[in-house]
Amino acid sequence: MQQIFNFVIRNKTFLLFLLLFSIALALTIQSHSYHRSKFINSANGLTGGVYGTVNSVGQYFDLKDENELLAEENKTLRQRLFNLGVSVDSSFVDSTYVNGKYMVVVGDVYKNSYSLSNNYLTINKGKKDSVQQDFGVITSKGIVGIVDNTSKNYATVLSILSKKSRINAQLKATNHIGSLTWNGDSPETTQLMDVSKFAPVKVGDTIVTGGESSIFPKGIGIGTISSFETDISGDTYTIQVRLFNDMTNLGKIYILENLDRREILNLQSTIDE
Amino acid sequence: MNNTAVSHIIRFVLLLLAQVVIFNHVNFLGYINPYIYIIFILLFPIRDTRLSLLLVSFLLGVLVDMFSDSGGVHAAAAVTLAYARPVLLKTSFGMLYEHHNIKFNSSELGNLITYVTLSAVLHHFILFSLEIFNISSIILILKKTLFSSIFTILLSVLLIILFSRNRK
Numbered sequence: 353m354q355q356i357f358n359f360v361i362r363n364k365t366f367l368l369f370l371l372l373f374s375i376a377l378a379l380t381i382q383s384h385s386y387h388r389s390k391f392i393n394s395a396n397g398l399t400g401g402v403y404g405t406v407n408s409v410g411q412y413f414d415l416k417d418e419n420e421l422l423a424e425e426n427k428t429l430r431q432r433l434f435n436l437g438v439s440v441d442s443s444f445v446d447s448t449y450v451n452g453k454y455m456v457v458v459g460d461v462y463k464n465s466y467s468l469s470n471n472y473l474t475i476n477k478g479k480k481d482s483v484q485q486d487f488g489v490i491t492s493k494g495i496v497g498i499v500d501n502t503s504k505n506y507a508t509v510l511s512i513l514s515k516k517s518r519i520n521a522q523l524k525a526t527n528h529i530g531s532l533t534w535n536g537d538s539p540e541t542t543q544l545m546d547v548s549k550f551a552p553v554k555v556g557d558t559i560v561t562g563g564e565s566s567i568f569p570k571g572i573g574i575g576t577i578s579s580f581e582t583d584i585s586g587d588t589y590t591i592q593v594r595l596f597n598d599m600t601n602l603g604k605i606y607i608l609e610n611l612d613r614r615e616i617l618n619l620q621s622t623i624d625e
Numbered sequence: 626m627n628n629t630a631v632s633h634i635i636r637f638v639l640l641l642l643a644q645v646v647i648f649n650h651v652n653f654l655g656y657i658n659p660y661i662y663i664i665f666i667l668l669f670p671i672r673d674t675r676l677s678l679l680l681v682s683f684l685l686g687v688l689v690d691m692f693s694d695s696g697g698v699h700a701a702a703a704v705t706l707a708y709a710r711p712v713l714l715k716t717s718f719g720m721l722y723e724h725h726n727i728k729f730n731s732s733e734l735g736n737l738i739t740y741v742t743l744s745a746v747l748h749h750f751i752l753f754s755l756e757i758f759n760i761s762s763i764i765l766i767l768k769k770t771l772f773s774s775i776f777t778i779l780l781s782v783l784l785i786i787l788f789s790r791n792r793k
Contacts, residue, residue: 364676365675365676365679365708366708368676368679368680369679369704369705369707369708372679372680372683372700372704373701373704373705373708375683375697375700376683376686376687376697376698376700376701376704377697377701377755378697379687379690379696379697379700380696380697380698380701380755380758381696382696382697383694383695383696383697384696384758392687392690392691392694392696392697393691393694394691394692394693394694396691398691399645399691399692402642402645402646402692403692406646463692465649465650465693465694466652467652467655467656467657467658468693468695468756469756469757469758470694470695472694474694508694536757536765538655539655600652
């Protein structure tokens with residue numbers, strides 16, 4: 353017994369180092385698996401507060417760009433509305449009843465990163481605004497990522513620029529699907545894997561989200577094909593996708609809640625059994 | 626609570642804030658960021674026990690991790706640096722360290738640069754190894770280590786010189 357104590361006391365620095373290093377390593381390994389970065393993440397009051405303060409100053413510098421973006425989006429929406437040919441009765445809006453599958457919440461990006469191998473955003477909407485895990489996040493141009501952790505006022509978003517993320521996507525022209533991944537190289541391009549070799553792939557074609565996932569609605573823009581190649585087995589294409597979004601410059605984002613998600617997941621889990 | 630303790634706490638907070646608010650978002654050439662918070666570990670008083678240095682470094686690392694959503698990579702790198710510090714000090718300052726007599730404010734510039742370089746390379750190598758976490762990307766790890774280290778070393782030496790009070 354005496355010897356054990358002596359050993360501990362003699363090597364206390366090394367033992368403490370070992371302990372702390374293992375904790376750090378455990379946190380690291382845990383963060384490499386999807387939806388597991390539970391303890392250390394930036395969806396909390398401290399980090400949210402600091403990023404919020406910084407953002408409230410920084411916001412003013414890109415008000416002009418932000419305005420132009422909104423005007424552009426308004427233009428597209430108006431165009432769609434007029435071409436729809438139905439008159440929208442704006443006097444009747446019942447906010448308790450949402451006629452449709454998706455609820456939209458608007459938020460600000462407080463922190464964005466794109467140089468790591470798993471990138472996260474911090475946004476200023478959380479449980480209080482009924483934002484939960486696995487909600488989709490988009491901008492007016494295209495998709496951004498999926499909500500990971502939430503706290504009362506903030507949430508972290510797993511960016512599509514992440515080696516962990518797999519998002520169902522498809523060609524806009526046909527219904528050939530693939531999964532959108534990122535190889536960690538450039539924040540401008542992502543990779544669409546496992547697209548069937550029967551798909552008519554052309555450089556310049558548009559890639560949109562597929563309807564298979566219960567997170568994003570079908571048809572949200574992702575990017576255009578910049579190049580493609582058949583993979584080693586020769587059965588599938590790997591497509592380089594140039595993103596519509598400039599992932600290095602994100603301001604306002606929209607968070608999408610699929611109101612039918614629970615029903616879809618329930619249905620799918622009964623099939624699995 | 627004496628004067629030195631207060632100044633170290635202030636340094637801790639300032640370096641942490643500077644790191645997460647400014648230096649994490651430099652992204653020079655797309656991916657090069659300096660990690661200047663290691664200055665705190667480098668300049669931690671030598672006479673204090675190594676246990677407290679380890680604990681404080683861990684805390685600093687975890688806080689940086691929390692802000693940048695990176696799991697525990699900064700904590701691991703910071704703790705390793707803190708543990709290896711006596712060896713680094715001995716190699717860069719030699720006899721001065723044996724006598725517990727180093728004054729970072731008035732030491733030779735050459736010694737200081739050696740110290741910062743060794744520390745930054747060690748810290749960054751652990752950091753990027755764990756962040757990328759894939760031995761087949763060793764070239765990417767080394768590339769990131771090299772470029773980010775250069776950036777960190779330049780900034781750290783400049784900051785240490787700028788903020789040391791009685792350098793002639």
